[in-house]
Amino acid sequence: MAKPRAPRPTSTSRPPQGLPDRDTLLRFLREAGEADKNDLAKAFGLKGEGRRALRQMVKQLEAEGVLGKRGRKGFAEAGALPPVGVVDVVERDADGDLYVRLAKGGEDAPAVRLAPGAHEAMAGAPGLGDRLLVRFERLADGLFEAKVIKRLGQSAHKVLGVVRKSRREIRVEPVDRKSRETLVLFEAEAGELRDGDLVLAQISGFSAAAHTRYGPKRGKVLEVVGREDQPRAASLIAIHAHGIPTGFSAAAEAEAEAGQAPELGGRTDLRDLPLITIDPADARDHDDAVFAHADDAPGNAGGHVVWVAIADVASYVRPGSPLDREAREKANSVYFPDRVEPMLPERLSNGLCSLRQGENRACLAVRMVFDKDGRKLSHRFARGLMRSAAKLSYEQAQAAIDGRPDDATGPLMDGVLTPLWTAYRTMKRGRDKRSPLDIESTERRIVISPEGEVVSITPRASLEAHKLIEEMMVQANVCAAETLEQKRTPLIYRVHDAPSLEKLQNLGDFLATIGMAWNKGEAARTTRFNKLLELTRAGPHAEIVNEVVLRTQMQAHYSPDNIGHFGLNLDRYAHFTSPIRRYADLVVHRGLIRALGLGEEGLSDYDIARLRETAEHITLAERRAMAAERDATDRYIAAYMERHVGAEFEGRITGVTRFGLFVRLAETGADGLAPVSTLGDEYFIHDDKAHALVGERSGRRWRLGAPVTIRLTEAAPITGGLIFEMVSEPEPPDPKAPRPRLGVRARGARRPPGRRR
Known part of the structure; x- marks a missing residue:
């Protein structure tokens, strides 16, 4: 006779210690957004019998429809939506509105309408099957609306690839080396395609072999975007692969064309200041100009006055206009070895907002006073009218200071260039005392022929002229942040957090392999990193230590909340000096105009209310641009290396x-x-x-x-x-x-x- 089983615990049995009740569990999930069973067990300290009881509770709540699945193992309160989530476009209603659903949501996850107009300026409006990163916002009627933050490159259902024709079949092979999604095309649809065509294709079914899910999937070509062998194909691929918005609407172009050359009006007249631009030799837009002289004020012997004038983009790009909406969507210019995808139309970026030599230009300028030790004593902003005295390249300015002036720089030596360098070397004393991170980054210049062939890849020289402009821009950015804080005007900071403990421990592990000590428990400070870099600079490990220290750093980003800038070792910092190519700087310009009463184009209450949303968007757009630029560079380098x-x-x-x-x-x-x-x-x-x-x-x-x-x-x-x-x-x-x-x-x-x- 079988031994009778022990009776199951009844409902009157005492629950395992730590097991939450239903309300506590739901409250935890509401705050966490979602969690799996292991997360829940760890959160409530459950083991053994407690874990089994928790699994039973979750199973019961799921059966009752109180919890919904999120991915393979996760759970959330049924119908709950996170503040930000990855979604797929799942349907379009009769009015043309798109609806999205959480990519890893269960059946309980609701379909949410995509905010109208949120995607108009994107590189091709989203379509069914596209994958997006969105923010969910609750409307007054209690329903939710999804606002696009970014498109996640190619959608899960679309492939950017190259057509490959053979006797047996026609395929689309992806250009993304991480993707394995090769598609097979129906021959009837691919008749006009040529081998080597770059196409955007959509997955249209399972494998070419009937009744099976294995092998290449069927695809349908949506668009032919170019040829793999055409000049400049690398940047074209990067633009499409990363969803970089291109071009401008007719309304935005018309708005830019309507811009007029500036007049003095109520502006401060700065045309007598011999401000000059110093940029890369191939630069087409010039958004900053500098001038410096010795300070003749009593009590500041050895001190200097430094002027930094920045293009007044805010006077041409009005808040809420089509031009403003598209500039915000792009968020920054994207620079490829062979082309630029600008944030603003050429009429502005290379014309009215570019500080051209000898032409009147609207500017927002800051006058800074430094003492003999490079400490900033004061600053003030002015909305002015300037006229650049010269357009110089970094190499040209550096050669002049090194004793090799040319026809352009010779006349500027005594009155402009020598005072600029004297002021910089004074400012450098303050910089050295501040001790920002001194990581050396070797940039490579890819030289491309008119036919689109990579001619050479050479390291960019690091000149004192680069450091001069960099330090003057850094100080101008600090002034912008300080002024907006003093005036209690909200702003978007450029922030950079200190390295995490995990990253510091990884650095210590690596340094041990080359016989160098590193106290893993000591707080991160720029002076520690700089001492390490200095110790290794002349040795065989200099390059890799520099690389590993760089990888140890966190990524800088934009935020309305200030945590300081670790890398620059600054308490407050905001981007102000490049409004032609960065939307963050335009927002700061508008903040200064509002705070200082400099005009009607200041930051609006509406824009202030969505500063956090703007900061998140421009951070993601910046990373999208960096990824696209890196991919294009990799492809051009591979094209150059192919011959070797x-x-x-x-x-x-x-x-x-x-x-x-x-x-x-x-x-x-x-x-x-x-x-x-x-x-x-x-x-x-x-x-x-x-x-x-x-x-x-x-x-x-x-x-x-x-x-x-x-x-x-x-x-x-x-x-x-x-x-x-x-x-x-x-x-x-x-x-x-x-x-x-x-x-x-x-x-x-x-x-x-x-x-x-």
Whole structure:
């Protein structure tokens, strides 16, 4: 006879310790937005029987419709929406309004209307199946509305790719090297397409093989956007892949064309000041000009007065206008090696708002006074009319100061250039005392011929002229933030948080591998990082230490809440000096106009109410632009490197992963991957603390920062990918490391490099 089971606990049994009641659980989920069962168990400290009881409670609440699924494991209160979420466009009603639903929401997640007009200025209005990042806002009637923050590149249902025609089929191969979504086209639809066409295609069904979900999916071409072999295809791909808004509406163009050259009116006349612009040699827009002279005020011997004048974009871009809406949507200009996608139409960006030599221009200027130690004593703003005395390049100005003036700079030496440099060297004393992060970043200049071919890739020189302009712009930005705070006018700060404890610990782990001490528990300070950089600057590890310190930093962003700027070591900082190419600066200009009573184009109450939304949007747009610029650069570099396949190069390991090593080439700065299969004839284990791949049998290592020689085996311009084969041998084992254990995978040697097919 079977032994009877123990009776189940009845409803009168005492619940496990810590188990929340229904109301407490729902309140927690309401505040958290969503959580999975493990999150809930950890939050309430549940183990064993408590976890089992929690699972039963969640299951019961889900059955009652009180909880809804979020993804595979998550739960939320039924019908709840987070403040910000990733959504898919799921339907369009008879009036043409689009509705979205949470991408990982369950059946309870409601369909929410996309705010009308929120997507008009985007690069192609969203369509069914598109994936967006939105903000959910509750309306007066209790319903929700979704406002677009950004499009998430290509949608989950769309592919930007290249047409490949063969005898058997016609495919679209994605240009995104991370994507595997190859599509097969119906031959009837692809008849007019050519091999090599760049197209935007949409997934239209399961695989080409009938009745199966495996293999390539069927696709439908929505648009032909160009050719893979056409000049400047790299930037075209980046624009489409990242959803960069392009062009301007007829209304915005008309508004820009209607702009008129400025008149003095009530402006301060600054035309007698010999303000000059110093920019890259190929710059087409000039939004800042500078001038300095010794301060003759009593009590400030050795001090200087520095003027920074910035294009008055606010006088042409009025709040709420079509031009303003599209500038806000773009949020910044996007710079590619071969073109610029500007935030403002050319009539403004290269015309009325560009501080051209010898032409009257509206400006917002700040006059700053510094003492002999570079400490700022005072500042004041003026809305003025200026006339640039000269347009110089960085190289031109630097050559003049170094004793090689030309026809343009010779007449400016005594009255303009020498006082500017004297003032800067005074300001530098204050900068050195402040000790902002002194990370060196080597930028590469990609030179492209008129035919679109990459001619050369060279490092950009870092000149004192660059540092002069940078420091004067930094101080002008500080003045803007200080003035708006003093006037109690809300603003968008440029903020930069200190590195997290985790990042500091990772830095310490890496430094231990090169024999350098780092106190992981000590607070992050710029002086600590600068001391580390100075100690290693002349040694063999300078480049990689600089790189790892850079990776340790957080990303700067825009916010209406001030947390200071760690990298610059400043308590308050706002972007003010580039309103032609950054919407954040235009917002700060409007704030100053409002705070100081300088005109009617000041920041409106409506704009103040949505400063947080604007800050989030322009931060995301900035990151979108950075990703697009980086992708285009990678593709141009791959096109340049394609002619060098088979050649050997010197480089340095800049990344260590379980699947291989990332290597940066010394000459061009090109980055590529050396797959683990090319590293040797044994199995390599990823030691994340040592930042190395370690041979399981031999203990030999491939270490972060190690110099190596590699052979280029593959360059793919269409994706920007470079594949390397390792020529160097790994370093000897670390004598302090534990003796390697022979694992199962190590008993069978891998194929030597070059033998794979």
